[in-house]
Amino acid sequence: GASDPVLSSADGTPNQALTELYFGVVNGGPHKDLYWMTRATPTDPWGPRTLLYQSNNPDESPRLSLDELTLYFGRNGDIHQMTRTAVGQPWGPASIVSGVNVPGNNVYEKWFAVCQGGYYILSRDADLYEGTLPNPPTKIGSLSTGGSEISTWLSPDCKTVMFARTPTGGQEDIFISTRATTTDPWPAATALPDFNTATYNEEDPWMSNDMRAFVLVSNAAGTKDLYLSTR
Numbered sequence: 001g002a003s004d005p006v007l008s009s010a011d012g013t014p015n016q017a018l019t020e021l022y023f024g025v026v027n028g029g030p031h032k033d034l035y036w037m038t039r040a041t042p043t044d045p046w047g048p049r050t051l052l053y054q055s056n057n058p059d060e061s062p063r064l065s066l067d068e069l070t071l072y073f074g075r076n077g078d079i080h081q082m083t084r085t086a087v088g089q090p091w092g093p094a095s096i097v098s099g100v101n102v103p104g105n106n107v108y109e110k111w112f113a114v115c116q117g118g119y120y121i122l123s124r125d126a127d128l129y130e131g132t133l134p135n136p137p138t139k140i141g142s143l144s145t146g147g148s149e150i151s152t153w154l155s156p157d158c159k160t161v162m163f164a165r166t167p168t169g170g171q172e173d174i175f176i177s178t179r180a181t182t183t184d185p186w187p188a189a190t191a192l193p194d195f196n197t198a199t200y201n202e203e204d205p206w207m208s209n210d211m212r213a214f215v216l217v218s219n220a221a222g223t224k225d226l227y228l229s230t231r
Contacts, residue, residue: 001037001046003225009035011151011204012215012226013062015087018042018208022052022062022071023226032060034073053082053094061110061123066156072097074110079122099134111150115158119182123150128163130186142186143177151204158182162192164203172201174216195229 002023003009011024011032019039024032034053037046053059057076064071071082071091078101082091100122101109111123118133127144131137143149143161151164151174159179166172173196175189195216196202203224204217214229 001049002035003221004223006223008224009226010217010224011061012217013064013206014208014213014215014228015064015068016209018213020087021046021226022064024060024062025049031058034059034062052091055094061112061151063111063113063153065114066116072112072114074112077105077108077110079109079112097133099136100131111152111163113152113154113161115154115156117158117182119154119158121152121154121161123152123163126150128152128161140186143189148172149175153205153207155207156209161186161189162205162207163189164205165189166201172203174202174205 002021008026009023013022014020019042021037023035025035027033033051035049036052037049039046055075059073059075061074062071068087069084073080079097080094081097082094084091107125109122109124112120114120120133121128121130122137126148128140128149129137130140147168148166149163153162159182160176162174162176164172165175174192176192177186177189179186200218200220202216202218206215212231216227217224218227
């Protein structure tokens, strides 16, 4: 239900129970809109794809907070958020996240992933930046290249980051970097062989806290579609 034979779907982010799924759809134009689907249990069929948020600007790259009460997303090059009082309750209005954006849309920011202690990594102009809420970020030199780095995901303990990398003139694949402690610098990332292919582009990684569910996006079927793998 999330994928479409004509429109590209991407930016997949479920909740930990695998009963909610947030994603972006290119709605017949240059911009994405945010959609979501729900189901009663992880083994039930998904309900209908429903528009979650739409503006006159690109709305994309949703990521849930650890308590699943805040949904961060990119809107027209800035990081925004919506909050709710409990899982299953309606989302409130969108507002900009203070402190992390560059005023004036001089850069393009999206993929805001947050772990314990308010530590975050975001994608800014296709490089990776890190910071702690509500402070502005700094560039992560060991993970940023002359190509493109987007689609950030962080483990709850802030020790593992995954993202999509497109080398200059190359193919997009999922990369991973793991550090021993939260005070260590990020080591150089390596490609994740489980899902990368030699033919298609893979992006937008997400993994559950128990490491038994993995969501990604691939263009193997022609357009970008969402895929779910479990173990």
